[in-house]
Amino acid sequence: MNGPVPQEVGRAVPATRVARVAGLRLRDVPLLEIYAALALLFLFLPVLMLVMLSFNSTVTGIFPLKGFTLKWYDQALHNQIIWPALQNSLIVAISTAVVSALLGTPAAFTLTRRSFRFKSLLRGLLVLPMSLPTLLVGISLLSFFATLSVTRSLLTVTIGHVVYCVPYMLLVVSARLAEFDFAIEEAARDLGATPFQAFRMVTFPLIRPTIIGGMLLIFAQSFDMFVITFFNIGAQSTLPMVIWSMVRLGINPSLNALGAMVMGFSILVLVVANRLGGVKLAG
Amino acid sequence: MAMVAGLADRRRVGPLVQLGPLALYMFVFFVVPVGVFLLYSFWTVREWDVVRVWNLANYRDVFSSPVYPQLILRSLGVGVATAVLSVVVVYPLAYTLAFRLEKYRDLILFLLAISLFSNYVVRIYAWRSILSSNGLVNYVLMALGLADGPRSYLMYTPWAVVLVLLNVYIPFATLPIFSALLNIERDLLDAASDLGANPLRTFLQVTLPLSMPGVVAAFIFIFLLAAGDFVTPELVGGINGMMIGNAVATQFGMVSNWPLGAAMVFSTILVFLLALAALLAARRAAGLVRV
Numbered sequence: 001m002n003g004p005v006p007q008e009v010g011r012a013v014p015a016t017r018v019a020r021v022a023g024l025r026l027r028d029v030p031l032l033e034i035y036a037a038l039a040l041l042f043l044f045l046p047v048l049m050l051v052m053l054s055f056n057s058t059v060t061g062i063f064p065l066k067g068f069t070l071k072w073y074d075q076a077l078h079n080q081i082i083w084p085a086l087q088n089s090l091i092v093a094i095s096t097a098v099v100s101a102l103l104g105t106p107a108a109f110t111l112t113r114r115s116f117r118f119k120s121l122l123r124g125l126l127v128l129p130m131s132l133p134t135l136l137v138g139i140s141l142l143s144f145f146a147t148l149s150v151t152r153s154l155l156t157v158t159i160g161h162v163v164y165c166v167p168y169m170l171l172v173v174s175a176r177l178a179e180f181d182f183a184i185e186e187a188a189r190d191l192g193a194t195p196f197q198a199f200r201m202v203t204f205p206l207i208r209p210t211i212i213g214g215m216l217l218i219f220a221q222s223f224d225m226f227v228i229t230f231f232n233i234g235a236q237s238t239l240p241m242v243i244w245s246m247v248r249l250g251i252n253p254s255l256n257a258l259g260a261m262v263m264g265f266s267i268l269v270l271v272v273a274n275r276l277g278g279v280k281l282a283g
Numbered sequence: 284m285a286m287v288a289g290l291a292d293r294r295r296v297g298p299l300v301q302l303g304p305l306a307l308y309m310f311v312f313f314v315v316p317v318g319v320f321l322l323y324s325f326w327t328v329r330e331w332d333v334v335r336v337w338n339l340a341n342y343r344d345v346f347s348s349p350v351y352p353q354l355i356l357r358s359l360g361v362g363v364a365t366a367v368l369s370v371v372v373v374y375p376l377a378y379t380l381a382f383r384l385e386k387y388r389d390l391i392l393f394l395l396a397i398s399l400f401s402n403y404v405v406r407i408y409a410w411r412s413i414l415s416s417n418g419l420v421n422y423v424l425m426a427l428g429l430a431d432g433p434r435s436y437l438m439y440t441p442w443a444v445v446l447v448l449l450n451v452y453i454p455f456a457t458l459p460i461f462s463a464l465l466n467i468e469r470d471l472l473d474a475a476s477d478l479g480a481n482p483l484r485t486f487l488q489v490t491l492p493l494s495m496p497g498v499v500a501a502f503i504f505i506f507l508l509a510a511g512d513f514v515t516p517e518l519v520g521g522i523n524g525m526m527i528g529n530a531v532a533t534q535f536g537m538v539s540n541w542p543l544g545a546a547m548v549f550s551t552i553l554v555f556l557l558a559l560a561a562l563l564a565a566r567r568a569a570g571l572v573r574v
Contacts, residue, residue, distance in 0.1 A: 040394060050412075122302075122306070134511075135511050135531065136317070166309070217400065224403055240404055270396060
């Protein structure tokens with residue numbers, strides 16, 4: 001009964017309206033959403049493979065998958081090399097996060113609240129390392145330390161990590177300050193607070209989640225950083241270095257298990273950073 | 284008076300105290316090291332020691348070698364290919380993230396952050412179990428009857444390097460484009476459609492041009508990171524996918540000819556700048572001809 005009516009309407013409407021109707025119908029198929037899902041699947045494909053293989057019981061040949069096992073996790077956890085490496089990774093990552101926060105937070109205040117000559121040039125220079133190949137940052141530091149006859153150690157590694165990570169602190173805190181209502185700070189000043197008091201009792205508590213979130217972000221990044229570490233580490237080792245040496249030695253199923261555990265830990269750190277809600281990388 | 288002077292002083296000193304430490308840190312541990320690294324490229328090695336004798340021999344060695352120029356060109360080629368593919372692959376994702384899927388936006392941004400900040404080496408390594416002759420791709424092809432046995436043509440090629448680099452740097456490409464799209468004022472898009480533009484025309488004439496700064500930023504970002512990567516070619520590139528970063532890393536590792544390694548890096552930068560200048564000159568020339 002209703003059949004012919006839309007047909008007649010369809011004949012009557014101009015071509016552009018038909019196109020729009022067709023467009024609507026095309027829009028019923030969520031092409032973009034499907035594409036986004038596929039893109040994310042591609043992004044996480046190697047991670048899914050890693051987790052899958054970490055439970056696979058065969059050693060030789062990857063496919064087809066055989067049975068479920070936890071022995072690679074057991075083997076990875078009984079590898080004596082990983083514990084000192086984990087300790088070193090934690091030392092470097094915590095130091096990097098703390099130093100980055102101490103250097104980056106005050107700088108973000110000046111860069112968002114003051115205007116001065118060459119400001120955008122300076123900001124560009126300060127965030128430059130994050131967009132350069134880590135190879136360049138790592139090798140430059142290596143040759144710099146060698147020229148000064150500085151022995152390579154966890155300290156030289158941390159110095160390198162801060163160069164690469166500090167831009168993230170700058171960006172995260174700047175993004176927060178850009179939407180911060182500084183009228184509250186002025187209100188505190190009007191009520192008799194000194195500038196330091198106003199900062200300590202009003203501004204800082206409000207931006208603290210952002211700073212802690214940024215530090216966790218940097219912790220995760222430093223914990224995972226390989227290239228800069230590779231060139232600037234001395235006799236000690238960090239987890240990515242252990243993983244690298246296992247990778248170089250060839251197929252080792254406990255490597256998948258170790259990688260999956262390290263990733264699980266990083267994700268946990270990032271979940272906490274995200275929960276604090278102050279961290280925005282884009283937008 | 285004294286108080287006023289004190290305030291004025293604090294106003295002048297404040298930024299210095301806030302910005303000074305970071306600026307100093309970055310000068311000492313970033314700008315100076317890159318400068319020292321540049322100096323290295325003009326020094327020389329004698330009996331395993333770097334000697335500060337100034338010469339251009341390292342650059343001559345790089346450009347007259349049968350291998351290094353090829354590696355430099357391949358690195359730039361892989362960089363361009365990865366950057367082009369990244370922008371094309373990532374744009375619809377960033378678009379969907381900015382204009383649809385508002386409900387899942389935070390979750391997806393979080394997923395991007397996870398892959399941005401975790402498991403760089405292991406993720407590249409995992410690609411071997413996808414691309415190798417007994418890996419996922421071949422397994423699926425064989426199951427579908429599209430391949431009759433294990434094949435190894437996927438691994439150890441420049442295209443394997445491009446594919447893995449594309450995968451590794453997707454978050455780096457998505458975020459700038461997403462930001463640019465998010466900052467487009469919705470009123471402009473409404474205006475375009477009110478004036479009769481269909482969705483495609485609105486996209487081509489309003490959305491796309493306004494998002495170009497993000498696209499350009501993503502392109503430059505990915506180009507630099509991909510061309511300078513050495514872990515990916517090391518693990519999935521083989522001999523045919525080797526890049527200049529591998530040769531540089533070797534000079535700083537086993538071979539220990541740092542000046543030559545430094546010269547390789549700055550030769551690559553030089554070739555890149557010359558290519559860029561030629562491109563810009565050609566564009567200007569084309570513009571002149573048209574006028």
